[in-house]
Amino acid sequence: MLTFALKRLAIAAPTLFFVVSLSFFLMHLAPGGPFDADANLEPQVIENLKAAYDLDKPLFQQYLIYLGKAAQGNFGPSIIYQDRTVSQLIATGLPVSLRIGLAAIFIAGLLGISMGIFSALRQNQRIDYVVMGVAMTGIAVPSFVLAPLMTLLFGVIFRLLPIATLEPSGGLARAVPALGPMVPYILPVIALAIPQIAIIARLTRGAMIEVLRQNYIRTARAKGMPEKRVVWRHAVQAGLLPVVSYLGPAIAGIVTGAVVVESIFQLPGMGRFFIQGAINRDYPLVLGIVIIFAAAVILMNLIVDLLYGVLDPKVKVDG
């Protein structure tokens, strides 16, 4: 298992290289530059600024310089956030993003899997249609619609939760002080999790219905196993395989979702830095964040493969 993990991490290096290269050239392909907004600066000042960030050199040379530094873990200085390196910005943004991202994945898995199993066991009954209808709505409504609506409802109208701040405030924080620092994360996490809950619920339902039709489920019933044991011991493990494979794409969905959600809720996470960086053509900042995002997706896919080996004895995770 360890050799498998190491091998997979070795393969991750070329993947990251490809992602970085593509992002680098796409960024520079986009019109405009980091100093276009500073129109009142002397041309000489702009020249000096460009030289300071190596932007005066030919593009391919910039690319090589960037690769060389990035390989040593140096993502360079940020252009818009002066006096701060990209690594410093990532160090402040990553914990915020990780917190809401992991919480969202956890909640999505827990709720999605529960809803899916619940529905599968009541296939084609009215309650199944209700649950799946709710799930379909969750898939159909994008987070940039959901997030402002929730802000309006829980932040502005009911004044339950704080808006655009990491300070705990609002009705809930006063009513349950124990929640304390978790309160500001509630809305963003829900906004991020809802589409994933919906997708995981539908996936789980489909997989469980399929598994419950298998011959070995009939065998388990023929052995006199109570339905609880049939479902939880004989069915669930196989029913979760598609959900586990979805965790890779799910983390990608959470990452893209975080970009939107963090901007809407004004959270100082990676997503917001990413938007700021992209708008202002802060090349080093965007590239640094792309590397972190890509690494997260690659890492999640590795975890998925390892989990697969645990869930399915036919999958041998070695060498």
Add this chain to the structure above:
Amino acid sequence: METVLALQHLTVRFDTKDGSVAAVNDLSLSVGRGECIGIVGESGSGKSQTFLASMGLLAGNGKATGRALFRGHDLLKMNRDHLDKLRGNRVCMIFQDSGTSLTPHMRIGDQLMEILIAHKGHTPDVARKRVLEVMESMRIPDIEKRLTQYPHEFSGGMRQRVMIAMALLCEPDLLIADEPTTALDVTVQAQILNLFRALKAHTKSAIVLITHDLGVVAGLCDRVVVMYGGRMVEEGPVADIFATPKHPYTQGLLRCMPRLDQLLDADLDAIPGQPPNLENLPKGCAFAERCSQANERCTTERPVLRELSPTRRAACHLLEAA
């Protein structure tokens, strides 16, 4: 002889998009203690569905009516808890296709032991001992290691032995084997049939052997029930059925069997035509359109099952005329 299972007017219907389909129609039969009966028929004759219905294992769109009395208690009317006390314990079923009939992500040992833990209240250690004992009688080598393996690490023959061992753990009163040798190659088939022979000699269980292979029936069963189109067409002691088959379908089945005293290049007989479409059964005898002796009455009026002798029954108009 004490009756273990008595099916009375059992009918199994499935709801499909095109309406309700009867897989089994008005079937009555009984199996006694220590008796082995063979249920013979083509695919779709309803032989498997009859016993899946008795076990409460029909697919979701299936519905069984009539009665399936196990030692006097109607299995069809039992609630799940009551049924779970009997299934795997007093009434056991062995399925064909062991490749898909064992839970792929559970160790073989756990799949066997959970039966004893559920029905006998054994501790895992006690259950394990009993499992080893039964597995040994199944002639499975290297049992201790085998118990920690998963189904995909077993060969087809070994998996089928596990399926049989599962059914024998609690020494059931009724053992239903649904095509237990079908998915296996010939040498393994012979080994499995030997196991059944030994089992029959040593147990008082009633055994139901569902098969399309008359050869299997000949070596093992006391009595044969032939099914066609969801109905019983003939029933009798195994020797009589083989010596003097009454129903044209049974006669056809017997002619289809390859024989050692036949010339090698002699053509094997086959029953012409296809098994009937259950969604659209003919008004008369379901076998009429494939029957070489059919007359007009066969296509218009369904023959009823008639007693030919105290031990034999058949459903055919031609037998009346004779």
